[in-house]
Amino acid sequence: MARNTSGYNGLFIPGPTNVPDKVRQALNVPMQDMRASDFGELTFPLFAGVKKVLRTQTAEVFLFPASGTGGWEATVANLFSPGDRVLMSSFGQFSMLWVDMCERFGLEVEHCAVEWGLGVPHDEYRRILEADKAHTIKGVFACHNETATGVTSDIAAIRAILDDLGHPALLCVDGVSSLGSLEFRMDDWGVDVIVGGSQKGFMLPAGLTIMGVSQKAMERRVTATMPRTFFSFDDMLKHNATGHFPYTPPTQLFHGLQASLKMMFEEGLDNIVARHNRLATAVRAGVHAWGLELCAKDPATYSDTVSAIVVPEHMDSGAVLKAAYERYNLSLGAGLSKVAGKVFRIGHLGNLNEIMVLQALAGSEMAMRDSGINIELGSGVAAAQACFIQSADEQQISRAA
């Protein structure tokens, strides 16, 4: 079947997200000299702005021309040495891939493999760290928001464990699908490394890893022996000092970041977090109205940026995606790896509003029906609409007050 390509594609994957028009305008620039004396007028405010988003006063910010995977690699390459012991957990495609990377780079991974649908296993982390009296564990890794299953883990709780035990391991966090969308507090939570990407909450095209590294972590790089050049913090720091870069950076993304940071601060970081919560709550009300379950087991870990929806047994979530894409020009997120065929995902992050979410739900309903899943048409939409009317009322009252 030739696919239906009329109108705009409804993009509801959990990234890349819908680029706001102001950002699209900003990206439309000619090339420029990245060695110009005044290049820092463009780049210095970006570092400052990202620090604000990370809610850090003291961390170093890095902008690598790469994807989030590059940020993971920068973490490993700059801060660890082959044979270093690290504590990691996997409960989805992305947490799993970071484990795989660390193993490839010769780290000795203490790997907690968790059921997909759960998050970071705090108790097991505590047990292992407690047992590590000699502090041989150099890093504790955590995926803040597992994009594959829609599970958000409690990062502050991991910091509390480390502090409680007086354990000096670096706390390294994957925030690719949380930064700029979910609450994140680098300094308050004592995060040592946070890895983000341009194409999620920052509402940009892919192509930029956005990282924060604590001063404590920065010290580790002196003794870390893993080889690095492209992802070298040192090379980057040296050139960033004058606003420049060790190699040709993607300047058009810098202009886009300038625009997206402006939008984020105009909306307000707290308001952004609240908006994501409002939109996600409505999605979940819709899923409930359909009589379906989320992949995330524990309501406390429901992600406000992506919902992985479990299709009924013997049904194929791939058929939902196919129908959505080919019949209705709607892009949903696939089930990956262990949950392939079992879940489909609705990304609800970044540049998003109520009517966009309703579009995703309405389209999903049709695609599910097309795939033999017996949900009632309009039911999820109605449940979400009720949430939106209520939250719009509340906002109106709060603004009037």
Added chain:
Amino acid sequence: MARNTSGYNGLFIPGPTNVPDKVRQALNVPMQDMRASDFGELTFPLFAGVKKVLRTQTAEVFLFPASGTGGWEATVANLFSPGDRVLMSSFGQFSMLWVDMCERFGLEVEHCAVEWGLGVPHDEYRRILEADKAHTIKGVFACHNETATGVTSDIAAIRAILDDLGHPALLCVDGVSSLGSLEFRMDDWGVDVIVGGSQKGFMLPAGLTIMGVSQKAMERRVTATMPRTFFSFDDMLKHNATGHFPYTPPTQLFHGLQASLKMMFEEGLDNIVARHNRLATAVRAGVHAWGLELCAKDPATYSDTVSAIVVPEHMDSGAVLKAAYERYNLSLGAGLSKVAGKVFRIGHLGNLNEIMVLQALAGSEMAMRDSGINIELGSGVAAAQACFIQSADEQQISRAA
């Protein structure tokens, strides 16, 4: 209340319409020399393409840098003389305005004022034309699709009357909100002047009047004494002969038109008409599910490009628009003039698909509820979804066949 500006605005006014991304790309051009010897390589195919859209072999095509109102004025200025008698009808804001223009320009307008919600009064036209044995009526005007009320009139039927009576008046048609979306056949229907605008079915920004003028009408300009320069067919023809224009044309819109024509021919004119019918049918199913009525009285005249929905008595359609825009970033069409406050309009034309329509319906439902209109949430969406599933099935079968 500060308005909700998150995400993309849902643009469902009956024009300007949603510009496709390929057209947005095409518009992004540097300026160029409009007197260059090879400028015709850009413009000649535009004239040919527009003729194809108008389904004419013989008419002249004109592209004026103006809105549809400019096309109305070009018609009057080139083809008529002060005091000329013309037959017109009004049944909405736009048909009314053309009458007003003709009166300002000193035409003697035989004006059939029709109840808003109806279309061109064929019987009255026949009666008047039949009575005009001396053929003093020089032009018969008709609004193909009245954007204010969502009523499509039968143009072929007017031609049939004229032919039946052997009346030589020019048949002048406003196709601003029909061209490129609804069936239109200039040659088959014997249309002498058709006026369109770039910002509707042509899926471009506003700024271009797109007109077709029959050879019979072209002859009239020789004797027509109304003054003209900016809208002069003669000046335009003379320069168009070499691919040029009598004054600086909006070249970026030409590049956009090149792209939109390409898209239109790739989809196929018949397919475009069928798509508009599918989408409109679903909108009407939604309205029916809400228990509301269209402004258009006769199902045979229901417009496939815009639906004007009558709110219950004592309700204010303005409140629906306001809630939609301020609370949900959704732009709907207002009731204009005689139907102000009584109807709101959903534009469903141009670059549009199923999930976009569902977004409009879902948003309208919330806005109606916010305005005290007691419709059931999700009901219109569900009715439209059912239509879409069925039509997607039918398309799939037809493609497989």
Added chain:
Amino acid sequence: MARNTSGYNGLFIPGPTNVPDKVRQALNVPMQDMRASDFGELTFPLFAGVKKVLRTQTAEVFLFPASGTGGWEATVANLFSPGDRVLMSSFGQFSMLWVDMCERFGLEVEHCAVEWGLGVPHDEYRRILEADKAHTIKGVFACHNETATGVTSDIAAIRAILDDLGHPALLCVDGVSSLGSLEFRMDDWGVDVIVGGSQKGFMLPAGLTIMGVSQKAMERRVTATMPRTFFSFDDMLKHNATGHFPYTPPTQLFHGLQASLKMMFEEGLDNIVARHNRLATAVRAGVHAWGLELCAKDPATYSDTVSAIVVPEHMDSGAVLKAAYERYNLSLGAGLSKVAGKVFRIGHLGNLNEIMVLQALAGSEMAMRDSGINIELGSGVAAAQACFIQSADEQQISRAA
């Protein structure tokens, strides 16, 4: 010969001009509802900004979706009646065309045909106005900058004549190729109508007539009987009062105008005028170095926005244009009408700097040599470079002071 299309086209026609990148970004917008309640947030500042550019406190500003020709027609249609006597002069293609339009619209034109290369004939204007004791002349028309010949006329001097004689005629000025580039003072000079276009000093694509009309002129419209709708000041004023338009306006150009006005005020109107003078002075130094003459006879009328350069006798300026365009991807302005084949023009207005001017001169030198005109390669460039070095020095000193 297939033309050389590598690299960027060098656009040195006297309009459309080179759109700045910030304006290109601003133009890249989705469509929006031009009837939205907050549309005035976009449009009100545009009216205010244009007034600032026109240097008027009291005039009305109009933005019509048309070319400059449309602004001429708006002047005639709103402020005059058939049979009105007007004083006009022609000395180039554009001043000539306005005369032609006025004649078509039934004005009784007192036409001073002046040798091309001269400007408004002040003495003849004085003589005719002095003789018009009965004040039958309703309008005095003047082309501020004749784009075809590169001649700038003294508008303040015409006002002085009118004031001196106590003559009440409206002073109507064509500022299409002067506004935003040359000194222009609507209030100080007592200009009643000024007509500009988006595609010159405003650095936008074509598609917008930008006009100012004095209150004295506005009063004339009450009695003026010429028919009008598309260009009606009354319809426009009524809708502009709430920030709206009587028909669908070209909103993307409004966003572009917002950006270009911002750039203009950041540079400063006086600085813009000074920059145009600097660049034009260097062009003229180059022409002098080539041993060629300008079409403009009197140095006091040399235009700072366009130079029309006379090729040696028996040479064809068309060959220069052809060589420039086909061999070097350089667009120069043609000689029009009476000076066709005799002059070629370099547009030096809008978004322009020193190295762009040098590009135009360097390319012109090659194209002249290719056409058999015996100038010394590099000679015009060197002369202009010397000007630029000196002016850069002066600016540096002035900034340091």
Added chain:
Amino acid sequence: MARNTSGYNGLFIPGPTNVPDKVRQALNVPMQDMRASDFGELTFPLFAGVKKVLRTQTAEVFLFPASGTGGWEATVANLFSPGDRVLMSSFGQFSMLWVDMCERFGLEVEHCAVEWGLGVPHDEYRRILEADKAHTIKGVFACHNETATGVTSDIAAIRAILDDLGHPALLCVDGVSSLGSLEFRMDDWGVDVIVGGSQKGFMLPAGLTIMGVSQKAMERRVTATMPRTFFSFDDMLKHNATGHFPYTPPTQLFHGLQASLKMMFEEGLDNIVARHNRLATAVRAGVHAWGLELCAKDPATYSDTVSAIVVPEHMDSGAVLKAAYERYNLSLGAGLSKVAGKVFRIGHLGNLNEIMVLQALAGSEMAMRDSGINIELGSGVAAAQACFIQSADEQQISRAA
């Protein structure tokens, strides 16, 4: 001094280069699902197109979201093991940096440090390789075009040495500033790894490493033990097989690459190489006319993509850059590292034509004079113009033939 920012910046650094308008249009896309089933419709032709540019039938092509530095690192990480012996030479900033990277990654570098201004030392390479009877040298590295000094080395000659000696080392080439501009023949020259970047001859923004890897080199990755994930050929190959990527790729650059490849094939690779030679020849004629020398010592190695121009002793090339940028909005390339202050560079690659080159020369002349370098204004321009007139004549004759 506030810098002069009027008009367009003249970008004549040796990359990023001037993005053609068709590519800028192509970059202006919304985000899309990089896991969509039809994503390969976009990506497969890119791989095929790049192979055509590399003139290879058999190599694998890789597109990493990184700069050229990333391509160097991918080479090291996938094909070598710590302790591997490699033969390298440095004669400029970029060849030097690759040496530094290899050393950081633990390779044992046989480093030929050559005077800057010369190229790959073929004789020394032969001597060393000849002495390596045991074939302990696993890779021979060469910088095809040293961007810092404007020196092009003969890659085919290195292959000849290797073949002559029967030496199995991989031939790894940095083609960042040569690919898409200079003659390059991967298969004919037996190149095993070629590293390019998007922002040079491919005329795109930075953000994409474009690589080719021979099948012989691909086999090496099986035994190579350097750790890799982000730059893993294996991960990339696995996903590329279905048109997908192991992590979110920069899709807007893919659309840009699609457009730039189309332009390249329309112009023809041989014609592109010839054009670069024409433009570079004229630049060198200009430098000669100034009485200055190139940094490149040997005319046989003069680069057709960048010229490094030596300023007279006791002069500061930094002053030339500063004057060019601040006074004339012209961006030239700085002297880097060993030649800092001694040379300035004109990049003449990518989307470029004759009048753009003349702009660079004319601006450089002013900036040199401003910096106290006593060249004659217009002299370099005139020399280049003479070249361009002649080559335009030759092209015209050749086309006519």
